[in-house]
Amino acid sequence: GIxxxxxxxxxxxxxxxxxxxxxxxxxxxxxxxxxxxxxWGQLINLFYIPSGTKQNGRLSATTVATERYSLLYISSSQTTDSGVYFCAVDHSGGGADGLTFGKGTHLIIQP
Amino acid sequence: EAGVAQSPRYKIIEKRQSVAFWCNPISGHATLYWYQQILGQGPKLLIQFQNNGVVDDSQLPKDRFSAERLKGVDSTLKIQPAKLEDSAVYLCASSSRQSGNIQYFGAGTRLSVL
Known part of the structure; x- marks a missing residue:
């Protein structure tokens, strides 16, 4: 699998x-x-971004599909940004489109 | 718009007991997923439904886990009998073609098997 x-x-x-x-x-x-x-364990959607660039406030993301990577940028971090950030992908191309998750990045923002 | 609803939020059982989790997806979402998240790891897909049919259950431990979505809306995931290694958070998600196949997750059920 992927x-x-x-x-x-x-x-x-x-x-x-x-x-x-x-x-x-x-x-x-x-x-x-x-x-x-x-x-509290809630998974909050940040971006749906199979390709291209998107921005939402202090967060932005870029996916370069041809080079198989994605970047998440967080600017002017706040303590509320702390938590685990997951990237998840689906590559099936068919009806079975469950996501495969990475292990995550654990981010701690100190005051 | 209401999100994905799950219950219970927490459950503690002893090994070899059975347990069931319930999920109600976002209204109109035809696709429903169950994921298992073990502490310190990313979620892992257990099963995917399209309406009331199973699309993918290749990672579901079928000797002890079962799931159903009889009317194509809410779903139940059952574990019988539970093992210590089943301690995890069980997450339900839903999506629809109309919303671009973006998956939206519920708050999860945290299971502790003693």
Missing amino acids: QVEQSPPDLILQEGANSTLRCNFSDSVNNLQWFHQNP
């Missing part, structure tokens, strides 16, 4: 700093989503 690797596994930053999270995948994808899992 492999999804996220880096770095852990990241500790001061409030106000910027960060870049990376997701590499081993095959072509039909769906790529970035999620933030908050301390």
